[in-house]
Amino acid sequence: MIETWLTRELGLEVPILGAPMGGRAGGRLAAEVTKAGGLGMLGAAGYATPEWIETESAVAKSAGDFGAGFMVWSLDQDDTALDLVLAQSPRIVSLSFGDPALYVRRVHEAGALVASQINDLDDLAVVEAAGVDIVIAQGAEAGGHTGHVATLPLLQEVLDATTRPVLAAGGIGTGRGLAAVLAAGAQGALVGTALLASPETVGPEYARGKLVAARSTDTVYTSVFDRARNIAWPQRWGGRALANDFSRRWHGAQSFDGIEADYDGSDSDLGVVYAGQIAGTVTAERPVADVVRALASDAEALLRRFA
Numbered sequence: 001m002i003e004t005w006l007t008r009e010l011g012l013e014v015p016i017l018g019a020p021m022g023g024r025a026g027g028r029l030a031a032e033v034t035k036a037g038g039l040g041m042l043g044a045a046g047y048a049t050p051e052w053i054e055t056e057s058a059v060a061k062s063a064g065d066f067g068a069g070f071m072v073w074s075l076d077q078d079d080t081a082l083d084l085v086l087a088q089s090p091r092i093v094s095l096s097f098g099d100p101a102l103y104v105r106r107v108h109e110a111g112a113l114v115a116s117q118i119n120d121l122d123d124l125a126v127v128e129a130a131g132v133d134i135v136i137a138q139g140a141e142a143g144g145h146t147g148h149v150a151t152l153p154l155l156q157e158v159l160d161a162t163t164r165p166v167l168a169a170g171g172i173g174t175g176r177g178l179a180a181v182l183a184a185g186a187q188g189a190l191v192g193t194a195l196l197a198s199p200e201t202v203g204p205e206y207a208r209g210k211l212v213a214a215r216s217t218d219t220v221y222t223s224v225f226d227r228a229r230n231i232a233w234p235q236r237w238g239g240r241a242l243a244n245d246f247s248r249r250w251h252g253a254q255s256f257d258g259i260e261a262d263y264d265g266s267d268s269d270l271g272v273v274y275a276g277q278i279a280g281t282v283t284a285e286r287p288v289a290d291v292v293r294a295l296a297s298d299a300e301a302l303l304r305r306f307a
């Protein structure tokens with residue numbers, strides 16, 4: 001068993017958090033990560049209704065502890081969902097993509113730890129000043145919204161710059177990746193894309209098949225899906241998704257007239273499938289618990305070579 005600050009603090013068997021993934025990570029996925037010895041997190045996107053939060057938290061909690069993730073820029077517009085989640089007693093709450101200072105105390109008072117995904121050293125200064133408990137270095141190869149520095153360069157500079165516990169996110173999908181970041185000094189990993197071909201995900205039916213078929217070269221870092229769906233992500237964060245007919249048509253366009261009308265999320269060649277470069281290693285639809293257990297045991301075997 002791999003023991004780190006994260007496993008000791010949260011009582012985990014494996015140093016893995018299931019990434020909060022808006023639109024894809026509900027209670028079932030979170031519960032399966034937790035059952036496999038990690039800790040699962042709900043993607044509580046801005047459009048999550050109170051009913052969704054209550055139902056999915058209950059499912060997640062049926063397995064033990066759970067967490068939830070928020071976009072700070074979205075909380076700055078409406079933070080109702082944060083209180084709804086805190087009422088469900090999460091063990092950990094991630095406050096990413098913005099300055100979490102306004103919300104950290106509220107989360108602590110509810111008894112949860114605060115984690116923040118960061119994309120550069122300026123972000124590190126912001127989240128440290130805000131008093132977060134865990135820093136997650138999220139590299140540009142990650143699925144979903146992210147920054148511009150890749151996981152390994154970012155992780156190395158963040159580990160050198162902070163005394164807080166650091167996790168790595170972005171491109172970790174096999175025991176090799178987990179072993180690499182643990183050996184570097186991370187206390188664990190936040191894993192997203194590697195779980196996305198699992199039957200426990202929610203979202204469009206076609207997404208799992210697209211992910212299994214995708215290679216590591218098939219993603220695009222773009223804002224066209226946000227534009228099309230009128231989601232007000234700050235410009236600094238693009239989203240990494242599988243390239244498809246829609247992104248090929250609009251990414252890099254000079255004018256976006258007509259982009260909203262052109263988008264159809266129910267069409268498998270147009271709808272967004274957010275996913276990272278590690279998609280290339282996802283070659284079958286596997287249950288979440290199998291993925292999490294294999295990640296941990298393969299990493300352990302690799303790390304034992306140096307014991």
Ligand SMILES: Cc1cc2nc3c(=O)[nH]c(=O)nc-3n(C[C@H](O)[C@H](O)[C@H](O)COP(=O)(O)O)c2cc1C
Binds near residue numbers: 172193
């Ligand atoms: C489909 C999808 C949705 C995501 N939604 C969110 C989100 O709502 N909030 C958040 O903080 N991060 C979100 N992320 C980013 C993940 O939390 C995490 O950083 C990322 O999945 C890690 O990289 P990986 O995909 O290579 O494992 C999302 C990622 C994906 C793939």
